[in-house]
Amino acid sequence: MTTTDRRIVWLLIAYTLMLALLPLVLNEQAFQWTxxxxxxxxxxxxxxxxxxxxxxxxxxxxxxxxxxxxxxxxxxxxxxxxxxxxxxxxxxxxxxxxx
Structure with a gap:
């Protein structure tokens, strides 16, 4: 795995965590619009x-x-x-x- 591949994997992990945490952070109306x-x-x-x-x-x-x-x-x-x-x-x- 190259350095670029590792960076992409970390970016995907961070993006997935952000998506998983959005329901906890946003209220229902903001979540539905998002x-x-x-x-x-x-x-x-x-x-x-x-x-x-x-x-x-x-x-x-x-x-x-x-x-x-x-x-x-x-x-x-x-x-x-x-x-x-x-x-x-x-x-x-x-x-x-x-x-």
């Missing part, structure tokens, strides 16, 4: 998936740097634009939030 469709975890997960895809394409399955960037950057920009449009157009009623 994990709802419009809350930060749901909205930031999109960026997380896009970032993971970039890491997989450029690091785990390395393409030549130029080819990889030519494929990834336009795709990420298009995905971000479509995401912004979807978020802007969608309005969620209260009953679609987590109970």
């Amino acid at each position: 994990f709802s469709e419009v809350g930060p975890f749901e909205q930031l997960s999109i960026a997380g998936w896009l970032g993971t895809a970039v890491i997989v394409l450029l690091r785990i399955r390395p393409l030549r740097a130029r080819l990889g960037l030519r494929l990834v950057v336009p795709g990420v920009c298009r995905a971000r634009g479509r995401l912004a449009q979807a978020v802007h157009r969608r309005k969620l009623p209260e009953e679609q939030l987590l109970p």
